[in-house]
Amino acid sequence: METITIQLPIENLEIDSKTGNLIININGDALKGLMGKDDKVVEKGGRKYKKSRFSVFMEWMIDKLLSKGKKRSAEAYQTTLNSFMAFRNNEDIYLYEIKAPLIERYQAWLKRKGVTLNTISFYMRIMRTAYNNAVEYNLTSDMHPFRKVYTGIAKTTKRSVTLEVMKEIRHFATDDPNIAFARDMFLFSFYTRGMSFVDMSYLKTTDIVDGMLHYARKKTGQEIDIEWTTELQEIVDRNPSCNEPYLLPIIKKSNGKERNQKRYKQTIVNENLKKISKALQLKEPLTMYVARHTWASLARDTGIPLKTISLAMGHESEKTTQIYLKNLDVNAVDRANREIINLINT
Numbered sequence: 001m002e003t004i005t006i007q008l009p010i011e012n013l014e015i016d017s018k019t020g021n022l023i024i025n026i027n028g029d030a031l032k033g034l035m036g037k038d039d040k041v042v043e044k045g046g047r048k049y050k051k052s053r054f055s056v057f058m059e060w061m062i063d064k065l066l067s068k069g070k071k072r073s074a075e076a077y078q079t080t081l082n083s084f085m086a087f088r089n090n091e092d093i094y095l096y097e098i099k100a101p102l103i104e105r106y107q108a109w110l111k112r113k114g115v116t117l118n119t120i121s122f123y124m125r126i127m128r129t130a131y132n133n134a135v136e137y138n139l140t141s142d143m144h145p146f147r148k149v150y151t152g153i154a155k156t157t158k159r160s161v162t163l164e165v166m167k168e169i170r171h172f173a174t175d176d177p178n179i180a181f182a183r184d185m186f187l188f189s190f191y192t193r194g195m196s197f198v199d200m201s202y203l204k205t206t207d208i209v210d211g212m213l214h215y216a217r218k219k220t221g222q223e224i225d226i227e228w229t230t231e232l233q234e235i236v237d238r239n240p241s242c243n244e245p246y247l248l249p250i251i252k253k254s255n256g257k258e259r260n261q262k263r264y265k266q267t268i269v270n271e272n273l274k275k276i277s278k279a280l281q282l283k284e285p286l287t288m289y290v291a292r293h294t295w296a297s298l299a300r301d302t303g304i305p306l307k308t309i310s311l312a313m314g315h316e317s318e319k320t321t322q323i324y325l326k327n328l329d330v331n332a333v334d335r336a337n338r339e340i341i342n343l344i345n346t
Helices: 054-067 071-087 100-112 117-136 163-170 177-191 197-201 230-238 258-279 288-302 306-313 319-325 330-345
Strands: 013-015 022-026 041-044 047-050 212-216 223-227
Touching: 054 071, 054 117, 071 100, 071 117, 100 117, 163 177, 163 288, 163 330, 177 197, 177 230, 177 258, 177 288, 197 258, 223 330, 258 288, 288 306, 288 330
Parallel strands: none
Antiparallel strands: 013 022, 041 047, 212 223
């Protein structure tokens, strides 16, 4: 067995009391497990590299994010790692091997898989951040592997459907319970002024008080009140929750994996919305986001003031707009929503 000697000041070493593992502190951060038993310092092209594995470093970063309570960021890193390892057919790679041609092949692979440009950018930015951290920890030298791949934000096409299509969706009949559920979730979002699927997922029965639905947007934390209408109650009656705290049957188990349940259900709903799109011969497929954009578009076409629409949808983009919105009569929003719902009821 080959012996590897690492010289470090004694204050940079400590033992994990629970596992007995040696912890090496570099730049003040405990990098556990970055040097596996088959890892060693190698010389290549006149440079020396610590032969650390990419997946091990990513997993360490994920653990670090989780320890700081940054669950969503950790999930983003895990999703990126899963994607890259799928590209590699689960064959790991060392940090010093990450170079521009490899990353360009990864981008081409994503494009062939039909991944959108913004999602590609998402993966590349996560990997670039991880790689820059590895460079900072002196685990590899910076070979600028991301210089030729897309890391920007592409403008997405905002899609909405017409009033006539919304009426067709409302009256769409099916014997398939999964398709019926997708239709109802689309309508629920529309009736609630374009509520996002994540916010719908975490709604609780206790959020309805005195004929009003109150919730805080997961994205911004902004609190929103919506009149609880007959249409909303009918959807809840058709789709009773099997998990008592929640209003809708999206999160079925309170087991710490609620986010995974939400993502899975959203995927299934969007797949079934595509079936509705095909049945109605729509040019563009329906998604949950289409419900949100359609509500805004119909509100605008009805002549509802932009400021009212912004408040109704929980937008928080411009400070001057927000200052005005704070003084806006909230009842005007419910009146606007009732106008929009009435449009598709006729």
